[in-house]
Amino acid sequence: MPSVAALSHLDHLEAEAIHVLREVAACFRKPVLLYSVGKDSSVLLHLMARAFAPGRPPMPMLHIDTGWKFREMIAFRDRRAAETGITLLVHTNADGVARGVGPISHGAAVHTDVMKTQALRQALDLHGFDAAIGGARRDEEASRAKERIFSFRNAQHRWDPKNQRPELWRLFNTRIHPGESVRVFPLSNWTELDVWLYILREGIEVPSLYLARERPVVERDGTLLVVDDERLPLRPGEAPALRRVRFRTLGCYPLTGAVESDATTLEEVVAEMLATTTSERQGRVIDHDPASSMEKKKQEGYF
Amino acid sequence: MAAGALAERLRRHEARTRLRFITCGSVDDGKSTLIGRLLHDTNLLPDDQLAALERDSRRHGTQGERIDFALLVDGLAAEREQGITIDVxxxxxxTPARSFIVADCPGHEQYTRNMATGASTADLAVVLVDARKGLLAQTRRHSHIVSMLGIRQVLLAVNKMDLVGYRQDRFEAIDGDYRRLAGRLGIADVQAIPLCALDGDNLCRRSAAMPWYPGPTLLEALEAAPARTARSDAPLRLPVQWVNRPDPEFRGLAGTVGAGTVAPGDEVVVLPAGRRTRVARVLASSGEVAAAVAGQAVTVVLADAVDASRGDLIAAAGDPPEVADQFAAHLLWMAEKPLYPGRRYWLSLGTRTATAQVTEIRHRIDIDTGAELAARHLELNGIASVRLSLDQPLPFEPYAVDPALGGFILVDREDHGTVAAGMIDFALRRAGNIHWQHLDVDRAARARLKGQQPRVLWFTGLSGAGKSTIANLVEKKLHARGFHTFILDGDNVRHGLNRDLGFTAADRVENVRRVAEVARLMTDAGLIVLVSFISPFRAERRLARERFPDGEFIEIHVKASLATAERRDSKGLYAKARAGLIPNFTGIDSPYEDPEAAELVLDTENEPAEALATRVVDHLLATLA
Structure with a gap:
């Protein structure tokens, strides 16, 4: 007979996440899983399968495609959707596309606002989703460390960080009025290391961008950018060079910095994690400056 | 690193246990510094976050050129600007042995609810005290909340020992003071540690300055502390969270095991209905298993097709919990709107939701002194001992036995805010032991389920007096307050049920009789019924009144003079009646008998309909109180 002591930290995290996912299925009219193709989304997809087995997860997944994702991410996304049988919805801000908004022409801030934040709000309104599950974790960033697992949004998708609903025990207040919604974060209490340990333990498939390989790289303003297609204009003197790199986090390729690494297997990635002295979001261009920018973006409806 | 060694190292990481704890203390006790140092000294503070912290320290910090660790945990812009902690x-x-989740809690009284959020899931509390100041009012308040939420282990961090010359007698005096407080509050396990968080003394490494202290460092104490996990040696408690029905062959009940173990063949009882069956299969996250324990998320299949759904509790048949609908409980009020006894809220406990009202505030507790004070209402952050009445019986455990089945929240039915956290002490009246099978469903039970008492609001008056207008407004207001209502309107009923009746005196009597009977059935169903009928004759109105228990029938005379009603003539009926096209029209060629003792008289010529509707609602609420 197993004992409680046998439940490890990872077992607890897994059980908590499954509990949260089932709570969403039981309490909301039209939930959706926000799928961003990265490692956290891969873990969520795995947990979804477990939470609702032997049935299929009772909700679709939604990908906000900015048009600037790594090509491998899109291929991986489509394959995983087909394999899991979960309905995949893809939304792109058509207005942004028409205006030619992109990270290179408009900069990280405008691109993120138009193609991610506004696109997400459009998609949620379009489908009338009342709960959106995301893979954000509290260890990622200081304002996220403050956020509830069930995070209330008003009809304008705004987060009010100073007036959050108290969230006691495992009792989640899922009551909302029409038009209001919640963002749900089943991985709130996971750290980046927990995510990797779980991926390793469960044998979860992730895009190979997380593993080191020779890739065409330019170094720009201290960030290693992988030239994923011909849309990245090279500055004078820049020439892509093959370097052994991998990613700790995945986003729009011109905004996501790679790290030099020799970790070509998941085990080696975790070993690297244990030795690392920088946080994963360091590679994200949009997070830098001003200090409370994530809080602001979140208030406006960013994930 | 060799593959084998790496695999072994990863396996150890994977198998780490965990501890959840909170840190609390007064402003300037050095709480944030302590957490910052813990992260820093366990190498969990990444370089880029440290660099950002140094940058922010220069911009917002209060430590001059030194790193202000408070900025590490105060992640909201408002917190950085004001230099206070608002939320957890x-x-x-x-460490190699253990994973830690720290909830850094706000110290200010106005954010007590956020501290409760952090404390509700914690195994242990680290309470900080400034060695120069000793115990403060906030220390007492925080310890009270810690105790109320069932935390039984406290690490008393006596900080800033450097500022009292590392003196042992000072440390021991504070330790003694705190143990007396903890004894009063029922906190059994206190360990005091002298610290200097700024320098890291006795945090992660022994202090050379305090050789007289033989005990563990804070980190060692955290590594050694037992976790307050769910008990697997207790009888099974499995609240049903979600019914898994992917196909007609499979019907599983999904939930997280709250206590005990569950295995195929176990005899269980489904509460509150009380049906007994056996567990046929248990699915855990990895698939079918021989047994699952407290803390695991499972899906169970029962041997018989018993009715079970979200909110039910699967419990060990040999040792089920009590089922009750009235409780003594402690309440922490968390909303700006005060708590008034009698108001109804949604109550969530386990996976079940009921409607509840506080029937009595037994006393408020002054958290600084522990004194019990009389109170008629409860303000934000108020704590009280209350009596609670629910619309349905539910299975529970006292909070001290099982927080998962004894802790509850109250949710406002209008704005949907989480307004209170509650902890059940004991049942006031047992709803019956678990051997009963079914409730006798009577009119009182139906009404209780709706959280209301049935009433008939009987609007009588001339055609065009404003009955339907006011009845409609009243219904809207009642509906908004969460009451279950129904309008029986004269015109509408005559289109259906009373289609065969005309306007002769006999037909009018029959018309009223039938409507009174329908209203009676509806009050039996627990509804508040609004009857909007001319009902011109006293005798029939009296007959209608006699169909209902005393106090349930409220006669409302909607008054307008014939001239006014005729001038309004919104349906053009008076004109037709005057033209002789409608015989026996009330007021024209058939009498209207004014009520002699109506509960309410509404003068529609001098007051707007909206105000009159409010009067009706107020009157009704007064009869319900």
Missing amino acids: AYRYFA
Whole structure:
């Protein structure tokens, strides 16, 4: 007979996440899983399968495609959707596309606002989703460390960080009025290391961008950018060079910095994690400056 | 690193246990510094976050050129600007032996609810005290909340020992003071540690300055502390969260095991209905298993097709919990709107939701002194001992036995805010032991389920007096307050049920009789019924009144003079009646008998309909109180 002591930290995290996912299925009219193709989304997809087995997860997944994702991410996304049988919805801000908004022409801030934040709000309104599950974790960033697992949004998708609903025990207040919604974060209490340990333990498939390989790289303003297609204009003197790199986090390729690494297997990635002295979001261009920018973006409806 | 060694190292990481704890203390006790140092000294503070912290320290910090660790945990812009902690911040660190989740709690009284959020899931509390100041009012308040939420282990961090010359007698005096407080509050396990968080003394390494202290460092104490996990040696408690029905062949009940173990063949009882059956299969996250324990998320299949759904509790048949609908409980009020006894809220406990009202505030507790004070209402952050009445019986455990089945929240039915956290002490009246099978469903039970008492609001008056207008407004207001209502309107009923009746005196009597009977059936169903009928004759109105228990029938005379009603003539009926096209029209060629003792008289010529509707609602609420 197993004992409680046998439940490890990872077992607890897994059980908590499954509990949260089932709570969403039981309490909301039209939930959706926000799928961003990265490692956290891969873990969520795995947990979804477990939470609702032997049935299929009772909700679709939604990908906000900015048009600037790594090509491998899109291929991986489509394959995983087909394999899991979960309905995949893809939304792109058509207005942004028409205006030619992109990270290179408009900069990280405008691109993120138009193609991610506004696109997400459009998609949620379009489908009338009342709960959106995301893979954000509290260890990622200081304002996220403050956020509830069930995070209330008003009809304008705004987060009010100073007036959050108290969230006691495992009792989640899922009551909302029409038009209001919640963002749900089943991985709130996971750290980046927990995510990797779980991926390793469960044998979860992730895009190979997380593993080191020779890739065409330019170094720009201290960030290693992988030239994923011909849309990245090279500055004078820049020439892509093959370097052994991998990613700790995945986003729009011109905004996501790679790290030099020799970790070509998941085990080696975790070993690297244990030795690392920088946080994963360091590679994200949009997070830098001003200090409370994530809080602001979140208030406006960013994930 | 060799593959084998790496695999072994990863396996150890994977198998780490965990501890959740909170840190609390007064402003300037050095709480944030302590957490910052813990993260820093366990190498869990990444370089780029440290660099950002140094940058922010120069911009917002209060430590001059030194790093202001408070900025690490105060992640909201408003917190940085005001230099206070508003909400709980969760931070994560680990040693080779254990993973830690820290909830850094606000100290200010106005954010007590956020401290409760952090404390509700904690195994242990680190209470900080400034060695120069000793115990403060906030220390007492925080310890009270810690105790109320069932935390039984406290690490008393006596900080800033450097500022009292590392004196042992000072440390021991504070330790003694705190143990007396903890004894009063029922906190059994207190360990005091002298610290200097700024320098890291006795945090992660022994202090050379305090050789007289033989005990563990804070980190060692955290590594050694037992976790308050769910008990697997207790009888099974499995609240049903979600019914898994992917196909006609499979019907599983999904939930997280709250206590005990569950295995195929176990005899269980489904509460509150009380049906007994056996467990046929248990699915855990990895698939079918021989047994699952407290803390695991499972899906169970029962041997018989018993009715079970979200909110039910699967419990060990040999040792089920009590089922009750009235409780003594402690309440922490968390909303700006005060608590008034009698108001109804949604109550969530386990996976079940009921409607509840506080029937009595037994006393408020002054958290600074522990004194019990009389109170008629409860303000934000108020704590009280209350009596609670529910619309349905539910299975529970006292909070001290099982927080998962004894802790509840109250949710406002209008704005949907979480307004209170509650902890059940004991049942006031047992709803019956678990051997009963079914409730006798009578009119009182139906009404209780709706959280209301049935009433008939009988609007009588001339055609065009304003009955339907006011009845409609009243219904809207009642509906908004969460009452279950129904309008029986004269015109509408005559289109259906009373289609065969005309306007002769006999037909009018029959018309009223039938409507009274329908209203009676509806009050039996627990509804508040609004009857909007001319009902011109006293005798029939009296007959209608006699169909209902005393106090349930409220006669409302909607009054307008014939001239006014005729001038309004919104349906053009008076004109037709005057033209002789409608015989026996009330007021024209058939009498209207004014009520002699109506509960309410509404003068529609001098007051707007909206105000009159409010009067009706107020009157009704007064009869319900």
